[in-house]
Amino acid sequence: MRRLEYIGTTAAQGFWRNPVMSIASTFLATDRGLQAAVGVLESKVELALFLEDNARVSDVLALRARIEGDPAVSRVDYVTKDQAMARLVDIAARRPDIQIVDTSSNPLQDSLEIKLAHAQDASRVAASLREEIGKGVVSDVVDNPQVVDKLLTITRVLSIGGLAVLAMMLIVALFVIVNTIRIAVHARRDEIEIMKLVGATDWFVRWPFILEGMLVGALGALAATVVVLIAAGPVMGAMVNFIEILPLSFGTTFVWQLVASVFALALAVGGGGAMLSVRAHLAK
Amino acid sequence: MVAVLGRGNELITLDDVSKRYPNGTDALRDVDLEIDSGDFVFLVGSSGAGKSSLIRLLIREELPSSGRVWVDGQDVVRMRHSAVPKLRRRVGVVFQDFKLLPRKTVAENVGFALLVTGHSGEEVREETERALALVGLSQRREHFPDQLSGGEKQRTAIARALVSRPKILIADEPTGNLDPVTSWEIIKLLVRVNELGTTMLMATHNAEIVNALRRRVVHLDHGTVVRDEREGQYAA
Numbered sequence: 173m174r175r176l177e178y179i180g181t182t183a184a185q186g187f188w189r190n191p192v193m194s195i196a197s198t199f200l201a202t203d204r205g206l207q208a209a210v211g212v213l214e215s216k217v218e219l220a221l222f223l224e225d226n227a228r229v230s231d232v233l234a235l236r237a238r239i240e241g242d243p244a245v246s247r248v249d250y251v252t253k254d255q256a257m258a259r260l261v262d263i264a265a266r267r268p269d270i271q272i273v274d275t276s277s278n279p280l281q282d283s284l285e286i287k288l289a290h291a292q293d294a295s296r297v298a299a300s301l302r303e304e305i306g307k308g309v310v311s312d313v314v315d316n317p318q319v320v321d322k323l324l325t326i327t328r329v330l331s332i333g334g335l336a337v338l339a340m341m342l343i344v345a346l347f348v349i350v351n352t353i354r355i356a357v358h359a360r361r362d363e364i365e366i367m368k369l370v371g372a373t374d375w376f377v378r379w380p381f382i383l384e385g386m387l388v389g390a391l392g393a394l395a396a397t398v399v400v401l402i403a404a405g406p407v408m409g410a411m412v413n414f415i416e417i418l419p420l421s422f423g424t425t426f427v428w429q430l431v432a433s434v435f436a437l438a439l440a441v442g443g444g445g446a447m448l449s450v451r452a453h454l455a456k
Numbered sequence: 457m458v459a460v461l462g463r464g465n466e467l468i469t470l471d472d473v474s475k476r477y478p479n480g481t482d483a484l485r486d487v488d489l490e491i492d493s494g495d496f497v498f499l500v501g502s503s504g505a506g507k508s509s510l511i512r513l514l515i516r517e518e519l520p521s522s523g524r525v526w527v528d529g530q531d532v533v534r535m536r537h538s539a540v541p542k543l544r545r546r547v548g549v550v551f552q553d554f555k556l557l558p559r560k561t562v563a564e565n566v567g568f569a570l571l572v573t574g575h576s577g578e579e580v581r582e583e584t585e586r587a588l589a590l591v592g593l594s595q596r597r598e599h600f601p602d603q604l605s606g607g608e609k610q611r612t613a614i615a616r617a618l619v620s621r622p623k624i625l626i627a628d629e630p631t632g633n634l635d636p637v638t639s640w641e642i643i644k645l646l647v648r649v650n651e652l653g654t655t656m657l658m659a660t661h662n663a664e665i666v667n668a669l670r671r672r673v674v675h676l677d678h679g680t681v682v683r684d685e686r687e688g689q690y691a692a
């Protein structure tokens with residue numbers, strides 16, 4: 173009966189613990205994804221002018237000459253859609269955390285990449301270029317610095333705020349595990365007393381509780397991993413729609429790193445919490 | 457290993473031992489005591505005389521405030537914390553309240569002492585059977601503590617204390633919860649254990665038993681040894 177009560181208590185507290193680990197790993201995954209996206213965008217230009225697929229070369233060259241005439245512009249490069257794809261593939265090859273999901277088609281467009289002498293001119297130049305949209309040459313103008321700034325801000329907030337939340341969550345997880353194991357220790361205090369009396373070593377007494385703490389932590393980590401892996405696809409999809417970058421996914425390396433990190437964290441918190449719980453009973 | 461003071465046959469030596477608790481209570485004062493291997497010693501005295509404190513020092517549940525304690529050649533005061541389990545395997549202890557695990561059978565309670573000190577399953581089974589046979593409980597091996605009489609519970613506790621073949625058996629008021637007839641059964645068992653070579657130290661209030669057996673009696677009063685007689689009497 174006591175065993176059933178104990179299992180029930182453990183299960184109930186597992187519900188508390190799992191969201192804690194889920195939030196921790198979601199934070200890790202989201203932060204990593206955003207940093208990857210920022211990396212990709214940072215490698216792009218300050219302004220990108222996307223060209224209509226059927227734009228005439230002479231019109232493009234004329235436009236390019238006009239843009240180069242603007243004193244705020246330091247350089248203009250013509251990038252074909254194939255070059256853009258090759259560049260992205262190259263970035264993905266150097267970043268194990270990024271994978272290009274689908275290379276069978278190339279949704280990119282030919283573009284003019286415009287480097288500005290002063291970043292603060294970006295919005296003015298972009299506004300004048302947007303007037304060209306719909307005239308047969310320019311299909312879109314992307315003012316990337318704003319997106320990059322936005323992402324950088326989000327990442328910074330996530331990194332600092334997220335670390336604080338993560339630290340709080342770890343303390344909560346530790347607190348919950350310490351109390352769970354303390355209940356288990358209390359339920360078995362007579363057994364522990366007799367074990368000590370007949371000459372069991374401290375580690376012999378300690379190990380079952382440490383393993384129990386680690387098991388409880390691992391269950392939380394398992395639930396967290398499942399939640400993150402299920403949620404990763406839709407979340408990345410939403411990010412792609414929101415930020416308007418190419419479809420990216422977490423690379424296998426990153427997934428394993430995430431799973432290993434979460435499990436290592438959970439086992440350390442579970443085992444460490446259990447050691448704290450048993451310590452008072454082993455002092456004599 | 458620290459050399460034991462004295463003649464060389466002592467299993468327990470207390471040298472000028474005092475114990476003061478943090479609340480200011482002096483449980484033991486300047487106690488000198490030597491117990492030889494094979495002795496049967498009664499530790500007598502009223503409640504609060506220091507009997508239980510002395511026992512706790514011997515199994516290092518407490519440390520003395522001053523003085524030295526040797527058990528089986530080992531300096532109990534200066535031994536490392538990690539050496540305490542080995543000391544306790546050589547000192548069996550029996551308590552007034554039996555301290556049996558209610559969810560374990562008699563055999564499991566007895567074998568528990570070997571199981572938690574790393575013995576193999578076969579060793580646990582063999583030694584448990586031997587200890588149960590010694591205390592006369594082989595037929596009750598599958599019973600749970602709440603199915604046993606008080607005397608049987610205490611015999612189970614004695615079997616658990618003896619299963620690891622300790623050199624010393626310490627009994628703290630082992631008959632305190634038992635009727636007179638059962639008490640005598642337990643005492644006869646302890647005498648037999650002593651005759652088989654285990655040194656006995658028994659704390660008790662029971663003057664009738666002490667006076668009938670005429671063994672060595674160490675009388676504690678307010679933490680001090682006031683009498684130590686080879687074939688002593690206890691005038692409670």
